[in-house]
Amino acid sequence: MNTFTSAISAGSYRHLVKPLLFRQSPDAVHKNIVRLARITQKSGIVRGVLKTAWAYDNEPYLAQDIAGIHFRNPIGLSAGFDKNMELPPMFRAIGFGFMEGGSLTYERCEGNTRPWFYRLPKSKSLVVHVGLANDGVESIMARLGSYKAGTFTNFPLNISVAKTNSPGTCDDKTAIEDYIGSLNLLRKGVRGGMFTLNISCPNTYGGEPFTTPERLERLLAEVDALRLTQLVFVKMPNDLSWAQTYELLRVIDRHRVIGVTMSNLAKRRSKLTLAEPLPDAVLGGLSGKPTWEKSNELIRRTRQAFGDRFVIIGVGGVFSAEDAYTKIRLGADLVELITGMIFEGPQLIGQINRGLVRLLKADGYTNISQAVGVDAAR
DSSP, X not given: OOHHHHHHHHXXXXXXXXXXXXXXXXXXXXXXXXXXXXXXTTOHHHHHHHHHHHOOOOHHHHOEEXXXXXXXXXXXXXXXXXXXXXXXXXXXXXXXXEEEEEEEOSSOBOOSSSOOEEEETTTTEEEEOXXXXXXOHHHHHHHHHTSOGGGGTXXXXXXXEOOOSSGGGOSHHHHHHHHHHHHHHHHXXXXXXXXXXEOOOSSSTTOOTTSSHHHHHHHHHHHHHTOOSSEEEEEEOSXXXXXXXXXXXXXXXXXXXXXXXXXXXXOOGGGOOOSSOOOTTSOSEEOSGGGHHHHHHHHHHHHHHHTTSSEEEEESOOOSHHHHHHHHHHTOSEEEESHHHHHHOTTHHHHHHHHHHHHHHHTTOSSGGGGTTTTTTO
């Protein structure tokens, strides 16, 4: 990463690009950016220029091998931005160490009625009400198969899997069949080494049925029976108490699950302190800084309670290298983000990775893995 180019890009985004984008509806911005990136990522020249300008590589300090998968840096894209996995070459080029695509579902889903997004600029948050819109597992698998084999070399793909958002998947039996149907297809023909079971999407028919121990037990027993060779993660809700979360983790501990993602969108608005009004008519869960403290608490307490049993992916409120490092020191092995990139610009990924090396050196560490969990006891 060229630090001068990155600084110029950050300033241009903050003072020129972002003001223009934020005058448009967030739904329109997301749609247009995906469309533009889908076209421009086809050019090797464009990808090379972006990598040179924004990405930062320092494998001695940032690389980790986790459960047999190599991560060249710990910063990944969170699920929700690239729902149909249309942009892996672009996200690799701008410096992410891995990405989580989706969530995908067994059947194609139109999602909720638009608008899907609402900005809270002062609170550094987006209100998200997408409702699992995606092209369906078979279509997305075909798209993934069309990428060059090198796309996912040292750029792991984590595929988020949820139940189809429809009235037909509201009972436990059909919902579990929906998950299993997707996983059955994915395990046979996808270049993804990781699957994440999204049990905590707050914007769907039937709510979050698998956030109780008994029902989660039934889902994970069926997933175990598949004997997947891919790593399995569970994305945890943001709004449960630690006691409730702990009971879910005890269930997960008994199954063939290697890790947990902490955590999903915040939906209990009465417990959030926001810097501007949020109209009741705006539906959805909140991303970004409103999830920061709860996500950090869940990361820390999970690491305290379960030690190295789980690989922890930390999500929520990451806008800087210091934010990412906080989650890592609390116990996150890997960190994902979306909202920070939207608010700060795509050069942020390289800036975070460069900043992590600076912070590691200041603390006397020679690799990111040495910092994982050092603050978990506090």
